[in-house]
Amino acid sequence: xxxMTQSPSSLSASVGDRVTITCRASQSISIYLxxxxxxxxxxxxxxIYAASSLQSGVPSRFSGSGSxxxxxxxxxxxxxxxxxTYYCQQSYSTPLYNFGQGTKLEIK
Amino acid sequence: EVQLVESxxxxxxxxxxxxxxxxxxxxxxxxxxxxxxxxxxxxxxEWVSYISRSDNSTFYADSVKGRFTISRDxxxxxxxxxMNSLRAEDTAVYYCASTMVRGVFHWFDPWGQGTLVTVxx
Numbered sequence: 001x002x003x004m005t006q007s008p009s010s011l012s013a014s015v016g017d018r019v020t021i022t023c024r025a026s027q028s029i030s031i032y033l034x035x036x037x038x039x040x041x042x043x044x045x046x047x048i049y050a051a052s053s054l055q056s057g058v059p060s061r062f063s064g065s066g067s068x069x070x071x072x073x074x075x076x077x078x079x080x081x082x083x084x085t086y087y088c089q090q091s092y093s094t095p096l097y098n099f100g101q102g103t104k105l106e107i108k
Numbered sequence: 109e110v111q112l113v114e115s116x117x118x119x120x121x122x123x124x125x126x127x128x129x130x131x132x133x134x135x136x137x138x139x140x141x142x143x144x145x146x147x148x149x150x151x152x153x154e155w156v157s158y159i160s161r162s163d164n165s166t167f168y169a170d171s172v173k174g175r176f177t178i179s180r181d182x183x184x185x186x187x188x189x190x191m192n193s194l195r196a197e198d199t200a201v202y203y204c205a206s207t208m209v210r211g212v213f214h215w216f217d218p219w220g221q222g223t224l225v226t227v228x229x
Contacts, residue, residue, distance in 0.1 A: 001170075034215045036153075043203065043219035044145075044153065050213045087153050091214040095158035095167050095207070097143065102152035 002026050002093050006086075006100035012108040017078045021103045023071040023088035032092035035064055035073045038102075039084045047086075048073065083107050110134035110218050112204050117223030124194050124227070130187040130204030130220055138162075138182035141207040143216060144189050146200035146225075156202070157189065172198075194227045201225075 003026040013019050023033065031051035038044040046055045048064035051071055061076040075082055088100040116128040128144070144156040157178040158167040166178050177190040187204050201224050205216035 032213065036216075038153070041221075043221050044205075044216070045219075046215055046217045049210070049215045053213075055217075085152075089153075089155075089215070094214050095141065095143075096169075097155045097158070097214070097216070099145075099153045099155060 001096065002029060002090050002098055004088055004090055004098050004100040006088055006103050008103060009101065010104040010106065012106050013078055014108045015078050015080055019075045019078055019105065021073045021086055021105075023066075023073070023100050025069045025071075025090055025092075028068045029090045029092035031067050032090055033064075033066065033071050034089045034091060035062075036087045036089065037082075037084045038087060044087070078105075080107075112206065112218055112220035114202060114204055114220045114223035117202065117225045119226045119228065120194055121229050122195060122227055125190070125192045126194065126225060128189040128191065128202055128204075128223060128225070130189075132185045132187070132206075135206075137180075137185040141209075142178075142180060142187045143205045143207060144176075144178060144187075145203045145205055145216070145219075146198075147203070147222075148197070148200040151200075154200075158207075159187070191225070194225075196227050199225060199227045 005024045033051045035048040036044040052064045085102045085104045111133045113131045159178045175193045179188045201222040203222045205219040208217045
């Protein structure tokens, strides 16, 4: 099985900050990597697919990069509504769609 | 409006059974592969199970293999998860999610709001 490891597990930041979250795969997954935002009590929301493609309707302050085993999600200027938990997901070994353990983004 | 609505969660004793349902609307359910994903309290998202469009292919996470069964009824636009031999560690919010495919890329969208399963005596 492909294991996905995110870092950090939690992060404190302020509105306006630039934030980067990292996801590492246990083997090369090319660009088969998705990012989701999850707020408590709500359905997870797709942000990025294919490592760097922005889902329709997602603000352009979100961006993704990487290939192979190392990936990043960047929020260029944090907004109050961005405080949530973020997950990466590999879609290389479909249909076994493993997630990273999540990164909780909190207000400083 | 594209929508997935889960139901069937509740409190069940260890060793018991529960059947979750997911009702789809606003899209052609039979054209999409489907999944169950769960989130235990204080934990992250865990992919649980997958089913193909025509119900002839299913996959499970090792943590539920042999105890859970995924199925679907395309005539009723519904997805199911039969959960047997439940354990305390199965306590979680269970989400259904549709697999979207664009070329060779897959992702989950939409997701339901989730249904809570609590396994406790």
